Amino acid sequence: MTARARTGAVLVVGVGRRDRGDDAAGPAVAERAMELVPPGVTVTERAEPAGLIGTWAGAELVVITDAVRSGQPPGTVHVLHACHGPLPVGTGAGSTHGLGLAEVIELGRALRQLPPQLVVVGVEARQFGLGEPMSPPVQACIELAAKTVAEVIRTG
């Protein structure tokens, strides 16, 4: 694939809490991606997704890294394009937060405030216990997920 010339701002946001086992995957991937993405790309993290709409305002491409659960083996990396329609989320058994990522994306869509390109790089997670470390398979896939973020940015 060829690199695409960009004129607008590119933002990477790691979503998750570092104290909650595999929920740390989002921030961990964003942190590693910081070393792989071109200069000028803004990398940040958020413990809660509700403020994302304000965070991504003005960006052309936004890549969000987050833990996901779909029943696939832990460590599986998912790439989801959110601009064309809602993410294929379930009934939200795990999304008990004030506003989950999928809800924030749909809120942005309803308000016509989605960035032109919005991609979620998700890491299949397994454990979310308070104070737990990331599980070994999730830890092992951080590098691959970070490279995936860099590739998404490189190719658009």
Place this chain on the structure above:
Amino acid sequence: MSGGGAPATGGPGDGRRTLHVPMLARVEGEAAMRVVVEDGQVSDVELRIFEPPRFFEALLRGRSFTEPPDITARICGICPVAYQMSACQAIEDACGVTVPQPLADLRRLLYCGEWIESHALHIYLLHAPDFLGYESAIDLARDQRAVVERGLRLKKAGNAIMTVVGGRSIHPVNVRVGGFFRLPAAGELRGLQATLTEALADALATAELVAGFDFPDFTQDCEYLSLRPAHGYPIEAGQVVTSGGLAFPAAGFDAHVTEEHVRHSHALHARLHGTEAYLTGPLARYALNSAALSPLAARAARDAGLGSACRNPFRSIIVRAVEIIYACEEALRIIGSWPGADAPSVPVRPRAGTGYGATEAPRGLLYHRYRLAADGTITDARIVPPTSQNQISIERDLRAFVQPRLRLDDGELTRQCEQAIRNYDPCISCATHFLDLTVEHR
């Protein structure tokens, strides 16, 4: 016979009916609600919450006295400043330090940012959809885009304060024991004025909006507990007062409030001695301090139909709107009169002793206590968040709320119970928010 994973079990006419809501949508954290009805009478109401402060209390033991502001800010993604401020106050109390007024003013300003952000999130994205008959803020946004945009503008204004003063909008990194790591430049503070002036107009419009909601006829007599400062409305300081006439400093909290384990919850329930249940948060702050509101906020409260106290928990959404008005005005006042400070922080030297701190998180009083060794090592920590203080009242109110509504089907009753729980803006914190994906295999 408790319900399982289904939204509800049983039904009218079974003699015994159990309503079980495994997860409360739109309340931060992990929670479940269980209502048991036997022979037409509500026999049991339990709000099960998972609360992390116990974990953090253990984590803090053995750490340095400089660490609690940073560590405890991780407890809640919505109110990190509250945790930082109560922690700083308690550690500084233990070390015998009082920060100079300009730094105290900056702390109050930072806290105003958190109030604006948290209250705007709660009003517009969590609670207003209940009152307006929408499933979620997304549906509300589809129909009434300008309303939700106003909420997000307010939230962003709160964020702007937190970014300038706190160094970052979520989990502010600029707070330290003794003050701040760096002072905001005068120009940065002035740069907030236009945003906050617009936010004040949005806050006034918010009070008008919520005053027009339909409120269930539901009033509850309750003991109220909040801070009361020497001047102004309580945010980051003050002594603890109650509607029963008690008044004591944060150091007296342990003597008046005890926490007890209950079977159904990870959280501890707090009891104020001599009362059956008490409430902290907007209703308590307002009832005990409405005379201290600014003239504009007081007028907005009157225009919205509030008296000097409000006993209908559903109308707490109006009090939150009034508190946003006050926080915007207060932020503008502080910015307009801030004289600058000689240094971003004052030295804090550890000493052996115990310190106490209490501040008003958006959802209620947050108490911290730390015991320090002479070298500053934390030997004991106690954190009492507002939700554990309110839990007995929430369950009591739900019992009274559900009884006359038993004719409703499970779905509608569940919806109304969720709305009622949101009256207290419970911060169950520590939530994860991974995506629950559906992967289709073909």
